[in-house]
Amino acid sequence: MEHYDAVVIGAGNAGLTAGAALAQGDAKVLVLERHNIPGGCATSFCRGRFEFEVALHQLSGVGTPEKPGPLRMTLDQLGVMDQLDFMPMSDLYHVIIPGKLDILLEPDRARATATLQRHFPAEADNIEAFIDLVYKVFGEVIGAFYFKDPEVHPDKYPLYFQYGLKPLQAVLDQHFRDPLLKTALTPYWTYMGLPPSRLSFIDMAAMLFAYIEFLPYHLKGGSQALSNALASRIVACGGKVRYSCPVEKILVENGRVAGVRTADGETIQTGQVVSNASKIATYIDMLEPDQVPEAVWGEMKRTSIGPSAFTLYLGLDQPPEALGISSSTNFILGHTDADAVYDQMKNLEIDHRDGMMMTCYTLIDPGFSPPGTSQVALITLKFGDAWLQVPPAQYAAEKYRLADAMLQKAEEVFPGLRDHIEEMEIATPITHMRYLDTPRGAIYGFEKHIKDSPVFLPNRAHIDGLFLAGGWAGPNGFQPTLEAGFKTGRAVLRRLGK
Amino acid sequence: MKPEIAAQLEGYQDMLQLAQAAEILGEDFRTEKGAVATYLERLHPARLSLRVSRIRTETPSTKTFRMVPVDGVLPPFQAGQYVSLHVEIDGIRTNRPLSIASPPTQSGYYDLTVKRVPGGLVSNYLLDNLQAGDRLVSSGPDGCFVYNPLLHGNRLVFIAGGSGITPFMSMIRETCDRGLDRQITLIYGNRSEDDVIYHAALTGLAEAHPNFTYVPVIEKPGPGYTGETGFMTGELMERVTGDLSGAMVYLCGPSAMYDFCLGELQARQVLARRIRREMFGPPVHVSQCPGWPADISEDQSFAVSIVGGPVVTARAGTPLLTTFEQAGLAPPSQCRSGECSLCRTRVLKGRVFQPAGVPLRQSDREQGYVHCCVSYPLEDLEVLIEAKG
Structure with a gap:
């Protein structure tokens, strides 16, 4: 019977970065993917003389070599940067309501602000104040969480404690009168699937900050190029990726992970499983009800499918x-x-x-x-x-x-x-x-309502040896899932003592 | 963040109450157990269990197998789609894509028409061995050779060669059965009169439906034949259908037919977006494809070393997929034309030949991935098969 240090279920963004982190950390790792290509959402397909990008619209957090963003640093640590050709996009976005609104913003704080002020001169100061707040709040988030301040406190991060749980709509209403302006500033809500009344201001601030400061990017060859590079990295570091191989069951013995069983009946032994499958499939289809602690059902009941x-x-x-x-x-x-x-x-x-x-x-x-x-x-x-x-x-x-x-x-x-x-x-x-x-074909995982933020719902492991990574277990989108998988992979390495 | 610190966030208590209320009132996802698989089984099953209910001899070289579901119902499909029939012959597990000839309005069975290929492993096996009552497994329906109501309009020209008639048969039957507003001209080329599949049915449909015109073309007719002869030229197409510029042209047949007919269409300025072409399996003689190196013969053989597996001998003129199947090591496959991407395999060392026009992702190409159903060894190879067969 095959034995691995860790098995990753699903070669989506998080599964691939988890697998690559594990493989280059000298863990014996196997990635099992039900589809015949790596990537999950991050794939492409061909029709006639065209190749179509499936899911990537704007990659955030990349930055430039001189001013690298967090995603560039993650991909650099995973040793795949030299295989990738990133292309910065010159537009932040173009937002259109036919006959009413037509604004093209550039990924530059000063120019984006000026463009908005030109279209909405009566609210020029409000625009300045809002963008300023986005930057200041997110600056505090970086200090508190990205640099892992051990003593996060309202005295040190007053804006975060004031705005951390505020709906975006409340902050928009506090700053602006013109509904067209509110719309012009927030089309990115669709990247998270929740309208400003339900989306956290912090989530919008994170997107605006990440795209403006680190520029939106596209990749030569599309997101499939990134997926292929990560899969290839896993193999180059001695790991294995098996396609067209769905996992049917996660095996649990004495309350801890013991292995997985594939759809064609093969059993693979492992003590550590990273599931990049949906949380629902992981707990409800791949595990038996008596193997799942009661707390999981309560946690899942809190959320809704996006x-x-x-x-x-x-x-x-x-x-x-x-x-x-x-x-x-x-x-x-x-x-x-x-x-x-x-x-x-x-x-x-x-x-x-x-x-x-x-x-x-x-x-x-x-x-x-x-x-x-x-x-x-x-x-x-x-x-x-x-x-x-x-x-x-x-x-x-x-x-x-x-x-x-x-x-x-x-x-x-x-x-x-x-x-x-x-x-x-x-x-x-x-x-x-x-x-x-x-x-239900959900592309972003569970809804990311404010009540579902990690403040109330941390991504905890409920079964010894089982880790969840991806849009169902944390923030959705390319940058967050790629980074989450990397962190999860490293957490598993620590468990393995590597 | 510690809970007592988090509790100092503005609005914390309100959000916590919302979360706690949802924990009581929210959806219990345990009812979702198996839901995805159950739903997909109705629309996109990975596998179908089929039984031969009746066999009809169409021509001396062709039979139609009527396939009914062993249990349950058949999934819907779009006229023009295929299923890939799985067979095991002398210990070799392989499959063949076969367009469904029956119309999508018929949900009780799929008609699969098979023409004998001289020396063909699967066609000879099916024609000589398959009996009513036999059971087979196939893929679910798939394929992109379908009518798009948003783009294709109602003047359709179907150009078929030999067994390439099968997807058109489904489209023609659907149009006639449902009285659809489509003007169809079928130009159907065959070598001899004996080779024409569904001749009586097509003649009958054309007589009964003024919006369907049937033009058989015989390359080498016998004495007394009065219909169209020779090749399916652009001149013939224009003569029987009128101006081609407003029409949508569909092609399905052997590669020689594509080479000739596409040239004729291009010469008449028919735009790429007005032409649909079905993938029709690997070329019969790959060495005749443009770009095949002159110094390599199809019968030359090379050593293919499979990572973690044996070294197998591969004939240059045989698709790698077939070589892998003969060695019992094949990845999954379905369309055998380079389109579905299931047989994606990585070539680590050595050159392979891939005929022009076979789709492949840009990043796959850069990493050495090929669709092994339409890839041919040109030297010794080292390959990595990562898909579970």
């Missing part, structure tokens, strides 16, 4: 400029009511109530699609529940019907888009469920 997404991947037979596409990251909204957008995420239909994001990768890397073409992703967040009620026989027709609705929305801003589509792939919440194996 949204999935409806995405159109388009390969267009014209370059971006011929289609009027001038910025890489576009948020296309119909109105300023983020709560209404959130409610609409529960609806199968796609219409003027939905928000939509459009990323054009070709503008960042012309080599991402063949010469004279462009590659675009249109995405709107949707909860999986409504899709689960579509009868299987109706599924394909519904997919096309809603893709049509999505194209109609995009054509309000980019007319003629439809006439140049050479390749189209439609991903629904069911598609995400199929490839990610997450309940």
Whole structure:
């Protein structure tokens, strides 16, 4: 019977960085992935002469070699930087409400502030104050948590203690009058799946700070290049990655992890398991109820399953400029009511109530699609529940019907888009469920409501030898999950005495 | 952060109360046990258990196997999609993608039509051995060779060669059965009249449905034949369908047909986005593909060393996947055309030949990953098979 120091379930972002940390720390590690490629969300696929990025829109926390961000430092420690070609994006984002709002922000504090002030001169001081608060609060977060201050106290970090649990909406309302301005500052809420009324101000501050200070990036070859580099690193350090190999059970003996059993019945012995699968699959499908401490059910009951997404991947037979596409990251909204957008995420239909994001990768890397073409992703967040009620026989027709609705929305801003589509792939919440194996196709894990923050719900191990890493066990998104996996891998190394 | 410190955060008590209330009122996810797998089994099952319910001889070289589910129901599919049929022949486990010829409106069975390939392992096995009542396992339906109602419009030109008719049969039947607003012209090339599959059915459908036109083309007809002959030229396409510029052209057939017909379409300025082409398995003679090195013959053999496994002898003209299958070491596979990516394998040392147009991720290419179903050794290799077969 095979024996490993540690087994990682799932080669998503966190699974890969955990695996790489373990392998280069001399642990004998095996990564088991159900899909045939590494990455989870961080993958790509080919159709015709196009390769499509699945999930990465803007990579945060990279920074420059001179001023490295935390993610660059993590990837550097994992020894994969030389395999990766990072490309900074010149736009922070372009936010559009047709006929009402059209603002392009750059990833630069002074210029972004000035642009906003030019559009909203009456609130120029408020804009300055808000951005200042974002920086000051996040500066305190860095001091307290990134540098691990052993004595975090309100006297030392007054802004953190004042704003740490405040909803973003409250801080917006405290600073601004114009709803268009509030919308212009916060389209990134969709990166976490919760509208400003439910999202913590700190989470938005973290995103704005990370993207402005360390620039948004894309990768040559897309996120698959990062996944491939990490998987390759695991193998180069003596670890193993096995694809098309789902794990069925985590084996527990005398209250501690003893191994895993794969779907084809193979048993692998190990004392340490890092699960990058969803928390629900880990505790409910891979373990027996009597192996799970009661506390886990209570913890999970506190939270709710986050949204999935409806995405159109388009390969267009014209370059971006011929289609009027001038910025890489576009948020296309119909109105300023983020709560209404959130409610609409529960609806199968796609219409003027939905928000939509459009990323054009070709503008960042012309080599991402063949010469004279462009590659675009249109995405709107949707909860999986409504899709689960579509009868299987109706599924394909519904997919096309809603893709049509999505194209109609995009054509309000980019007319003629439809006439140049050479390749189209439609991903629904069911598609995400199929490839990610997450309940209801959730792409961000559990919802990250303020009450679900680590202050109230730390990522604890409940079974000796079982570690959870990824968007279901902590913050979601590329940078957070990549960093979380790395930290988890190192925690396991400490357990192993390495 | 210690709880007594955290409690000093503004709003802490309110949020804690919210969290505690959710712990009482929230959803119990234990009801989700098995939910993902159960749902996906209805729509995207990884495996189907099928039974041959009836066998129909179509031509001297072709039979249609009607496959019914052993238990449960068949998943829905889009006309044009395929299933990959798994077989074990003389100890060799392999599979073949077969387009579903029955329409998606028929949920009781899939019709799978198989044409004999001279020397072909699987086609000969299925045609000579399969009996009504036999059981087989297949993949779930998959593939991108489908009609897109948002983009393709209602003037469709289907160009089929030989057994490449099968996906079109499903699309034509669906259009006729459901009375869809699509104008279809099928141009169907075969070597001789004996090779034409579904001739009677297609003739009957064309007579009954004015929106479907059937144009058989015979390369080498016998005496007395009065229909179209020779190759499927652009001139012929325009003559039977009118102006090609507003049409959507679909191609399915052997590689020689693609080479010829794509050239004809390009010469008539048909845009890439107006052409769909089905992947149709590896080339019959890979050495005839552009770029194959002149100094290597298909019968040359090389040593392929598999990391953690044996060294196997690989014929240059045989896809690596087939070599691995013969050695009992194959990764999972499905489309056998380079499209589905299941057989992704890493070449650590040595050169392989991959025919032009086979899709491969940019970062996979840089790391030496190939789709081994359409990769051929050009020298001794060292390969890493990471997928569980």
